[in-house]
Amino acid sequence: MDKNQWSIETMAVQGEYWPENAKARVMPIEMSTTFRYNTCEELASVFDLEQDTPMYTRLANPTTDVFEKKMALMEGGVGALATSSGMAAVTLAVMNVCKQGDSILASNTIYGGSYTVFTTTFKDMGIEAIMFDPDIPEDEILALAKPNTKLIYGETLGNPLANVLDFDKFKSVADKLGIPFFVDNTFATPYLCRSFEFGANVVIHSTSKYLDGHAVALGGVVVDGGNFNWDNGKFPQMVEPDESYHGLSYSKNFGKAAFITKARVQLMRNFGMTPSPFNTWLTNLGCESLHVRMQRHCENALKIAQFLENSDMCAWVEYPGLKSSKYYELGQKYLPKGQSGVMTFGVKGGRDASRKFINALKMVALVTHVADTRTCVLQPASTTHRQLSDEELIKCGISPDMIRLSVGIENADDIIADFKQAFEKCK
Numbered sequence: 001m002d003k004n005q006w007s008i009e010t011m012a013v014q015g016e017y018w019p020e021n022a023k024a025r026v027m028p029i030e031m032s033t034t035f036r037y038n039t040c041e042e043l044a045s046v047f048d049l050e051q052d053t054p055m056y057t058r059l060a061n062p063t064t065d066v067f068e069k070k071m072a073l074m075e076g077g078v079g080a081l082a083t084s085s086g087m088a089a090v091t092l093a094v095m096n097v098c099k100q101g102d103s104i105l106a107s108n109t110i111y112g113g114s115y116t117v118f119t120t121t122f123k124d125m126g127i128e129a130i131m132f133d134p135d136i137p138e139d140e141i142l143a144l145a146k147p148n149t150k151l152i153y154g155e156t157l158g159n160p161l162a163n164v165l166d167f168d169k170f171k172s173v174a175d176k177l178g179i180p181f182f183v184d185n186t187f188a189t190p191y192l193c194r195s196f197e198f199g200a201n202v203v204i205h206s207t208s209k210y211l212d213g214h215a216v217a218l219g220g221v222v223v224d225g226g227n228f229n230w231d232n233g234k235f236p237q238m239v240e241p242d243e244s245y246h247g248l249s250y251s252k253n254f255g256k257a258a259f260i261t262k263a264r265v266q267l268m269r270n271f272g273m274t275p276s277p278f279n280t281w282l283t284n285l286g287c288e289s290l291h292v293r294m295q296r297h298c299e300n301a302l303k304i305a306q307f308l309e310n311s312d313m314c315a316w317v318e319y320p321g322l323k324s325s326k327y328y329e330l331g332q333k334y335l336p337k338g339q340s341g342v343m344t345f346g347v348k349g350g351r352d353a354s355r356k357f358i359n360a361l362k363m364v365a366l367v368t369h370v371a372d373t374r375t376c377v378l379q380p381a382s383t384t385h386r387q388l389s390d391e392e393l394i395k396c397g398i399s400p401d402m403i404r405l406s407v408g409i410e411n412a413d414d415i416i417a418d419f420k421q422a423f424e425k426c427k
């Protein structure tokens, strides 16, 4: 059976490593910066991108290559590039199509780190981020676009609001403007949402979250859907000769894989945001149980959300799996298998009560992380979104009492018991 026909569970476990006779059954870690060649001529052809073999780990490594191919397979893309962190993936993906004088359209409910890099560092580099509320109608988004706008950006599930992206609306905007649609699919993972099937052109992940799944390895990945026509006059850097490769053209020489090839051979070569093969090995290992973990994350999260909704100590809870959520319909449409383990809620009594609740937890930990096996909490206003002004916080929908909860894969009853005892201490 063609591996592209496998179900996602089989892809997660088996993709993309198969040993030669009598070789290690488990993908080995090739912890080598460099690779030996027989002749100068052969190595020269690797440098000219005529031969696709590794020569230096900043550009490609056999262990990382297996993980990248697995990600491309699971997402249904034409290629992937692993990075040292999720932020590196976000930065590299945007830089791959934008230069000084360009602008991007981005949802304002994205991860705080992405919001900050877009509105500060990119601004310093002469790239303007036009941030907008992702729930506004299509014509209002279109009205914000400029002739220099080069992409539209959103998160399948926003971090931390877990608001569901309206793929159809974003795709329609992208089509009308002739620009690619970038999706950060970190919270959904390809198990819950295969974004290319809903019109995305480039998918980004922080693999530090559910893909690794155990909170051991920082990483990111950019996946190319191979489904955007770069030769539409707006993206000369994809079409015109790259002098740093003797005049090669990415769209002409690499066709559907133009975006991801340029990201690797030009930007990864120049910036070196390369992951360690050890980290991609760990992330690949985590991926093997992605489908099993995601099922339990979603199942537990729904139970906890329902518990919170019925608790008289909880002021409000927002989880797209709850029928009361304004994102319920979008969640059923784009994430029918489940809506991840992330949700937000507030404790009655405001900012102070929420702080007391967090301090009283015994098993559930306060950490700057989400989306791993262990249930954890965080107060975004005082941590991840600390760099944002009060005005920006409100614009991003973050209230001072908000607790971001990431439900793990423990027994849900034990999580509820910890919450109950912590609520008691807030009375």
Ligand SMILES: *Cc1c(COP(=O)(O)O)cnc(C)c1O
Residues within 6 Å of the ligand: 085, 086, 087, 088, 090, 111, 113, 114, 155, 159, 184, 186, 187, 205, 206, 207, 208, 209, 218, 219, 220
């Ligand atoms: C965590 C996160 C990032 C940044 O990833 P790092 O691996 O921490 O650099 C980007 N996007 C989303 C949605 C995230 O949750």
